[in-house]
Amino acid sequence: MIDCVPAKFYYLLLCRKSRCAGLDVHSESIVACILIENENNEVTKEFETFGTLTKDLFQLLKWLENHKVSHTAMESTDIYWKPVCNILEDFFDITLANAQRIKNVPGRKTDVSDVEWIAKLLRHGLIEKSFVPPEGICQLRDLTRYQKKLMNYCTKKSNSKSPRSINY
Numbered sequence: 001m002i003d004c005v006p007a008k009f010y011y012l013l014l015c016r017k018s019r020c021a022g023l024d025v026h027s028e029s030i031v032a033c034i035l036i037e038n039e040n041n042e043v044t045k046e047f048e049t050f051g052t053l054t055k056d057l058f059q060l061l062k063w064l065e066n067h068k069v070s071h072t073a074m075e076s077t078d079i080y081w082k083p084v085c086n087i088l089e090d091f092f093d094i095t096l097a098n099a100q101r102i103k104n105v106p107g108r109k110t111d112v113s114d115v116e117w118i119a120k121l122l123r124h125g126l127i128e129k130s131f132v133p134p135e136g137i138c139q140l141r142d143l144t145r146y147q148k149k150l151m152n153y154c155t156k157k158s159n160s161k162s163p164r165s166i167n168y
Contacts, residue, residue, distance in 0.1 A: 017125070021064055021092075022118030023074035024111050025081050028052055030060060033115035034067050035123050045119075047112055052080070057087045064092065073122035075099040076130050085132070095122060096130045 018037040023030055030050045037043050046067070050060045064072065072088060073095040074081055081096060088094055102121055121127045133141070 017071050017123050019067065019069050020071040020073070020119055020122045021067075021069045022115040022120075022122060023072060023084065024115045024118065025074050025077065025084050026052075026111075027078075027080055030056070030084065031111040031115050032060060032063070033112070033119045034064070034069060035116075035119045036067065037123075043123075045116060047115070049111075052083070054083075054087075057084060060084070061087055061091060064088070071095065071122055073097055073118050073127050075102065075118070095127050096132055097121075097127045098130050102127060 016037065019034070021032055021034045023032050028051065030052060032048050032050065034046045034048075035043050036046070048060075048063060050056045050063075069092060071093045074084065074097065076096045077099055085094055085096065097118065102118060118127070
């Protein structure tokens with residue numbers, strides 16, 4: 001064991017991921033950072049920005065595969081992560097992180113610094129995975145939300161056609 005590192009943190013030094021990526025997903029773009037550790041324990045960074053169309057997501061997949069990435073992490077912001085996760089989940093170990101738990105230190109914040117921070121946290125195993133329900137449960141949730149939306153719409157239409165609102 002290394003003398004200057006407390007025992008509880010020694011595990012984190014041994015469990016580094018040698019090829020990992022952090023993703024910052026927005027409505028119209030995805031910023032990605034890959035961290036690659038070589039034999040000398042030197043880490044190189046590579047950044048790339050992709051669109052969010054399906055063809056762009058497949059370019060992201062190809063880029064990550066070309067760099068032999070094994071693990072990816074992204075913030076679970078709004079619903080933008082879903083298509084990305086759907087395409088990447090069969091190829092990589094994906095960590096969907098709660099944005100509040102991986103906030104960077106206050107100060108100047110850019111997408112590039114965000115993805116690098118996410119990749120560093122993932123590399124050292126410091127991101128707790130968010131719960132993503134199985135596909136069947138996700139579909140049931142979507143159907144339930146849609147049903148509620150339709151019921152609200154029908155109620156609104158019904159109320160707007162009440163006899164009190166008709167002018168004679």
